[in-house]
Amino acid sequence: MPNVVIVGAGPTGATLALLLARRGIPVTLVEAARDFQRQFRGEGLMPSGLDALHQMGLDTLLETVPHRPLSAWEFWLSDRRLFRANEPLGSARPCTLVSQPPLLAALVQAAQTKPGFEWISGTGVKELLWDKQRVTGVSLTDGRTIEADLVVGADGRASLLRQKAELTLTTQPKSIDVLWFKLPAPPNYENDNRFCTVVKGGRVFSLFHGAEAGRLHLAWAISPDEPTEQKNWAATFAALVPPELVEHFWAVEDKISPPMRLSVMVGRCDRWHRPGLLLLGDAAHPMSPVRAQGINLALRDVIVATNHLVPAFQQADDSASAVIDCALARIQAEREPEIIQAQKLQAHEASRGEMLRRFGLLSQGLSAFSPVVGPLVKRVWTQQQQPLREGITPVRLEV
Numbered sequence: 001m002p003n004v005v006i007v008g009a010g011p012t013g014a015t016l017a018l019l020l021a022r023r024g025i026p027v028t029l030v031e032a033a034r035d036f037q038r039q040f041r042g043e044g045l046m047p048s049g050l051d052a053l054h055q056m057g058l059d060t061l062l063e064t065v066p067h068r069p070l071s072a073w074e075f076w077l078s079d080r081r082l083f084r085a086n087e088p089l090g091s092a093r094p095c096t097l098v099s100q101p102p103l104l105a106a107l108v109q110a111a112q113t114k115p116g117f118e119w120i121s122g123t124g125v126k127e128l129l130w131d132k133q134r135v136t137g138v139s140l141t142d143g144r145t146i147e148a149d150l151v152v153g154a155d156g157r158a159s160l161l162r163q164k165a166e167l168t169l170t171t172q173p174k175s176i177d178v179l180w181f182k183l184p185a186p187p188n189y190e191n192d193n194r195f196c197t198v199v200k201g202g203r204v205f206s207l208f209h210g211a212e213a214g215r216l217h218l219a220w221a222i223s224p225d226e227p228t229e230q231k232n233w234a235a236t237f238a239a240l241v242p243p244e245l246v247e248h249f250w251a252v253e254d255k256i257s258p259p260m261r262l263s264v265m266v267g268r269c270d271r272w273h274r275p276g277l278l279l280l281g282d283a284a285h286p287m288s289p290v291r292a293q294g295i296n297l298a299l300r301d302v303i304v305a306t307n308h309l310v311p312a313f314q315q316a317d318d319s320a321s322a323v324i325d326c327a328l329a330r331i332q333a334e335r336e337p338e339i340i341q342a343q344k345l346q347a348h349e350a351s352r353g354e355m356l357r358r359f360g361l362l363s364q365g366l367s368a369f370s371p372v373v374g375p376l377v378k379r380v381w382t383q384q385q386q387p388l389r390e391g392i393t394p395v396r397l398e399v
């Protein structure tokens with residue numbers, strides 16, 4: 001049986017490794033970090049991502065991982081709520097925050113029970129190995145080399161494999177960075193976890209109770225050239241948050257974590273593959289944080305890749321390389337339309353927030369008439385969320 005090396009144990013690499021190992025394919029999963037306690041960018045799973053985990057047979061595993069459903073989405077303009085839309089907004093499952101470190105650890109642990117699975121962590125991939133025009137394996141930073149019939153680059157948006165294979169990433173102009181804060185959650189968020197987006201004072205930010213018990217997350221959008229100032233964040237937030245939260249922000253003033261600056265990159269490779277190499281997830285198409293798409297789309301990439309790779313690996317004999325390489329183009333062709341559309345919808349969502357932020361009069365007008373316009377805006381917004389929640393093209397695990 002041909003073998004695969006997967007580089008990167010984020011959501012893409014860890015789920016692909018488990019799915020392939022469960023189907024008897026020899027898999028080596030290489031992760032540069034020693035553990036999963038590193039900087040994570042978001043933990044929101046949409047119904048489409050939860051459905052992908054369900055199709056992968058991971059409902060029981062998910063139950064063992066700290067997670068927390070969202071109760072609603074709220075939009076605040078100045079000090080008035082424009083609308084509240086309750087989850088699950090007509091979907092089968094509510095949008096859910098899932099803690100990534102334990103999820104990834106559980107996925108790798110499950111893969112480790114399968115024969116033919118090898119886990120290498122704390123050592124990154126340094127180079128691709130080539131035989132003429134075909135990738136034939138990887139070399140690691142500790143000097144080891146691993147030969148493979150297929151190398152999968154699941155090494156995230158700064159993908160080294162993408163660079164080594166000279167697969168060009170076309171990026172959208174950089175419009176925001178995010179400052180991420182954590183602080184104690186107010187008690188009324190425990191059971192009513194609304195994702196609040198606030199537009200006020202020329203700022204846009206969101207807050208919600210994360211998967212971890214008792215922690216409120218606050219994502220503060222800034223322009224990429226804006227410095228991370230040292231300021232009295234409690235006072236800044238208290239002046240902007242919905243009135244019901246003002247007292248809380250003062251009460252936890254000294255418990256607000258120092259901000260973590262997360263840069264946002266959005267883009268797409270024209271070509272996701274070379275002979276012997278496939279890019280998936282953020283390595284092929286880094287996603288914006290808007291409406292939590294990246295992990296969800298990565299999980300759907302993995303399902304489609306599994307559908308195409310498993311038969312290719314099972315059929316492959318002397319012509320293994322050619323059969324596998326043919327599958328790679330089909331994977332990109334099946335996934336690309338959804339990625340293009342999701343990135344367009346994310347940009348559209350972001351531009352509406354930006355318009356409200358920049359045009360104070362518009363935002364004030366909507367705020368003043370929120371009892372009248374709120375229900376209408378809510379209806380339109382809810383309808384427009386469906387593709388970003390449910391996925392755009394059908395994705396079914398068939399093997």
Ligand SMILES: Cc1cc2nc3c(=O)[nH]c(=O)nc-3n(C[C@H](O)[C@H](O)[C@H](O)COP(=O)(O)OP(=O)(O)OC[C@H]3O[C@@H](n4cnc5c(N)ncnc54)[C@H](O)[C@@H]3O)c2cc1C
Nearest residue numbers: 008010011012032042043044125156281282289292294295
């Ligand atoms: C601010 C922000 C918030 C976000 N919030 C959400 C959200 O709520 N929901 C959502 O769905 N998406 C969200 N996203 C997007 C999401 O983070 C990514 O789309 C997702 O993590 C992609 O998963 P991945 O496995 O492809 O890559 P990654 O999660 O980046 O994983 C890549 C892995 O590869 C490893 N690696 C890198 N180089 C090497 C190497 N040379 N050798 C070995 N290993 C290597 C890394 O250590 C890492 O573990 C957010 C993004 C941003 C910027």
